[in-house]
Structures are given as structure tokens and as C-alpha cells.
Amino acid sequence: MQAQDTNKQWTLQECIEYAIEHNIDLKQKEQVQKSKEVDLNTSKNSWLPNLNASMGQDFSFGRSQSTNNVIVDQNASSSSLGIQTNMPLFTGLRVYNEIQARKLDLKAATENLNKAKDDLAINVASYYIQVLYNKEILRVANLQVELSKEQVNKTQALVDAGKVPLSQLYDIKAQLAKDEVTQTDARNNVNLALLDLAQALEMEQSGEDFNITDPIAGNPVELYMNSILPPDDIYNHAVSFKPQIKEQEYMVESYKKLLKVSQAAYFPQLSLYASYRTSYYYSYSEREANRSFSSQFKQNGQKGLGLSLSIPLFNRFSTRNAVRSSRIAIINQELMMENTKKVLYKEIQQAYYNAVAAQEKYNASEKSVEATREAFKYAEERYNAGKSTVFEFNDAKTKYAQSLAEQAQAKYNYILRTKILDFYNGTPIQL
Structure with a gap:
């Protein structure tokens, strides 16, 4: 027009x-x-449920935890990877x-x-x-x-x-x-x-x-x-x-x-959550004792599933x-x-x-x-x-x-x- x-x-x-x-x-x-x-x-x-991933890399110097869970003088590093979800139910x-x-x-x-x-x-x-x-x-x-x-x-x-x-x-x-x-x-x-x-x-x-x-x-x-x-x-x-x-x-x-x-x-608020985490540890002092990256990520895996209930009591x-x-x-x-x-x-x-x-x-x-x-x-x-x-x-x-x-x-x-x-x-x- x-x-x-x-x-x-x-x-x-x-x-x-x-x-x-x-x-x-x-x-x-x-x-x-x-x-x-x-x-x-x-x-x-x-x-809908949410879905989040996380990654971390740490370096420690001096006294730290060894692969045997003993505190010793050593330099080490650790890597972590996780994924989690949360869904509201009520x-x-x-x-x-x-x-x-x-x-x-x-x-x-x-x-x-x-x-x-x-x-x-x-x-x-x-x-x-x-x-x-x-x-x-x-x-x-x-x-x-x-x-x-x-x-x-x-x-x-x-x-x-x-x-x-x-x-x-x-x-x-x-x-x-x-x-x-x-x-x-x-x-x-x-x-x-x-x-x-x-x-x-x-x-x-x-x-x-x-x-x-x-x-x-x-x-x-x-x-x-x-x-x-x-x-x-x-x-x-x-x-x-x-x-x-x-x-x-x-x-x-x-x-x-x-x-x-x-x-x-x-x-109260009720939600369902699930997660999976794993990590890799490396010691610079005990290099011969370090396990491979793939084996640690597989063996260190941790799964989680649960319910979370939040009850309001006092919020000013x-x-x-x-x-x-x-x-x-x-x-x-x-x-x-x-x-x-x-x-x-x-x-x-x-x-x-x-x-x-x-x-x-x-x-x-x-x-x-x-x-x-x-x-x-x-x-x-x-x-x-x-x-x-x-x-x-x-x-x-x-x-x-x-x-x-x-x-x-x-x-x-x-x-x-x-x-x-x-x-x-x-x-x-x-x-």
C-alpha cells in the first residue's frame, strides 16, 4: 500500500x-x-530441572595430604570435575x-x-x-x-x-x-x-x-x-x-x-537433587606412586541422589x-x-x-x-x-x-x- x-x-x-x-x-x-x-x-x-557443571584445579605447597591420606611435606596438585542437577518438587x-x-x-x-x-x-x-x-x-x-x-x-x-x-x-x-x-x-x-x-x-x-x-x-x-x-x-x-x-x-x-x-x-520447599563428582590427584614428591589420570577419574567418582526440604522458620x-x-x-x-x-x-x-x-x-x-x-x-x-x-x-x-x-x-x-x-x-x- x-x-x-x-x-x-x-x-x-x-x-x-x-x-x-x-x-x-x-x-x-x-x-x-x-x-x-x-x-x-x-x-x-x-x-524444569537445572543442570550445572563445575571444574577445579588446585595447587598446594608444603604440608599436604598424600595419596595415603597422610599429611606430609610435599608439593601436589588436584583436579576436580562435577555435574549436578536440581528440580523443584513442591x-x-x-x-x-x-x-x-x-x-x-x-x-x-x-x-x-x-x-x-x-x-x-x-x-x-x-x-x-x-x-x-x-x-x-x-x-x-x-x-x-x-x-x-x-x-x-x-x-x-x-x-x-x-x-x-x-x-x-x-x-x-x-x-x-x-x-x-x-x-x-x-x-x-x-x-x-x-x-x-x-x-x-x-x-x-x-x-x-x-x-x-x-x-x-x-x-x-x-x-x-x-x-x-x-x-x-x-x-x-x-x-x-x-x-x-x-x-x-x-x-x-x-x-x-x-x-x-x-x-x-x-x-516448606521440597526439591530433588542428583550429582556426580570425580577428581585427580598428583604428588610432585612421590611421582612414582601417582596413579594414571584415567584410573583416578574412574575410581574417584562419587554419585549422589537425594531430597532437600527447606522449612521457613523466621525470615525477619x-x-x-x-x-x-x-x-x-x-x-x-x-x-x-x-x-x-x-x-x-x-x-x-x-x-x-x-x-x-x-x-x-x-x-x-x-x-x-x-x-x-x-x-x-x-x-x-x-x-x-x-x-x-x-x-x-x-x-x-x-x-x-x-x-x-x-x-x-x-x-x-x-x-x-x-x-x-x-x-x-x-x-x-x-x-
Whole structure:
């Protein structure tokens, strides 16, 4: 997917997919998720036995032990080799609960990544809708230029017929020049909005060919009115699946497992161990008495197998305090989860009332457009008949343009608000 494709017009869904694929913040959160996977793998491997090898080389001078276990004056050296393994049998369910906690941490990290994707999607949608709004304003500016050009031609005809003074031609040309400046500004605003969208998508090169589709046709209130649902209904649905809530729920459960990990230190720890050791001894004073390297390593071998039980009696209250800290962490996380739910409910309430207000404003703007359109038609007819001045005509045209701009603003603000409600309700963001 390349932004430089000639004449390609991007849909909102394509923009969101591209942003999710290339966003740096998301890539960082993906690495956090992978780190949690590594932590889980580490905890699972705690069940496995370890295996360690050791080697040693010693030199002694003066009095040392001979091959007959007698202390004599001699110089000697010894070499040793060993291998041992240890496997936990019972750890007070510490390992089991660690594994469960790491699984929950991984789920929480996954939900955190999902939330970042949701936030990015709504952010891209806002930039996308801003482009559509600026394009609508550009269309209004284009209309004003066309109307002014038309009136310049009509005024020229009126001047030639001697019905209006030449000054009115200059005035209408001046108005045309102002409209062309407004048109230029509107065109620049479209380009800037496209640039903001391209940057939000993390595009390295957007280019002049980058553009988007305009899928909105018809009355937006009729298209998106089903998105405006009571805030309580949206919240009751959202709280069951929104990633920020699921993340907090997983974190609470994780801290509960970590509490059991701390409590495991109260229990005895049982492990199985096995070892094999051998050595080689060499006396520099009794060289003729030294046995061969191979025979000593074979004869000096020592095997070991056993169980080790560790019973905690007193550890300076460290276990007790660790348990207390774990309980405090659970309470803090539960409070954080409740606060997240409250924030979500407030956001949904605000989104609902903003959408309702935007709908009312759009309905009012439609009436304003209709009224100013009729007023402009009447002013245009009077001007063409030479019964009004250019200032009266321009005033009516300006009010008509303002009402169109206000309608465009209300329209896209309403669309954005409904998309935010869709976002909270779990409906894919589409136009």
C-alpha cells in the first residue's frame, strides 16, 4: 500500500489499516507484548530441572595430604570435575501461580495494544473527517467565486446598458478578488489537512497524489441517527469488552496470583537433587606412586541422589511484609479499575450529549441555509434588475456562504460525534 499511487483515493478503512501497520507507538507496545511472552515462557520453564557443571584445579605447597591420606611435606596438585542437577518438587504452588500471573500479564498487554489500536483508529478518523470538512469549505468558496464571476458579467452588461454606474462594476470585481483569496485559503487548508492525515498515518512521503474518498452522500442525520443510543446502554455494552477495562481486570487477577506467590514462602520447599563428582590427584614428591589420570577419574567418582526440604522458620518478617504489599497492590489495582470504568462512563456521556447537540445544530443549520438561499435569490433578482446596490447583493451572498460553512461544520462535527459513539459501542469505524 503506497501513498504515491497515482489517482489513488484512500478510504477511511485503508487509512486506519495503514496507520496500525506503521505506527511507531503500536510497534513499541507490540514489543512489550513480546516481552510478556518471554516472561511467561521463563515462568513455565521454572518446573524444569537445572543442570550445572563445575571444574577445579588446585595447587598446594608444603604440608599436604598424600595419596595415603597422610599429611606430609610435599608439593601436589588436584583436579576436580562435577555435574549436578536440581528440580523443584513442591514450592507452595509458587511456580504455578507465577505462571498464571504471567498469563494474565500477557492478556493485559494484549488489551493495552488493542486499546492503542482503537485510539489510533478514532484519531485517524478525526483527521479524515477534517479533510472532508475542509473540502466542503473549498466547495463553498468555489461556489462564491463562480457567483461573483457571474455577477461581474451581469454588472458589465448593466453598465453597458447604462442601468448602473461604473462604480458598481469595480465593487463587484473587488468582491470577486476577495472571494478568490478565500478560495486560495480554503485550498491550502485542504492540503494542510491532507498533510496532517498523512503524518498521522506515519507516511514517509505523502506526495501531491495522496487523496481520500468522500463516501458521505445524503442527509447525515438519516445516515447515522442509529448511532445515537442512550449512554447507559452504550456503557453497559462497552464495559464488557472495551480493552482498557479488560486490561484492568486482568491486572487485578494477576495481582491476586502474585499474592499467592508471596504466600508460598510460608510453606516448606521440597526439591530433588542428583550429582556426580570425580577428581585427580598428583604428588610432585612421590611421582612414582601417582596413579594414571584415567584410573583416578574412574575410581574417584562419587554419585549422589537425594531430597532437600527447606522449612521457613523466621525470615525477619520479610514474607509477612511481602504478603501485605501484595494485598495493597490488589486494592490499588481494583481502585484503578473502578476509576477506569468511571472515566469510560463520563466519556460516553460526553460523547452522547455532544452528538445530540451536533444533531440539533445541523438541523438548525439546514433551516439557516434554506433561509439565506432564498434571501440571496431575492437579492440577486433585485440586483440584476438594477433595483439594489452591489453591497446589498454582497451582503446576501456573504450570509449565504456563512450559512453553508456553518452547515458543513455542523455536518462533519455530527458525523465525528456519531463515529465516537460507534467506537464506544464496539461498532467498526466506517463512513
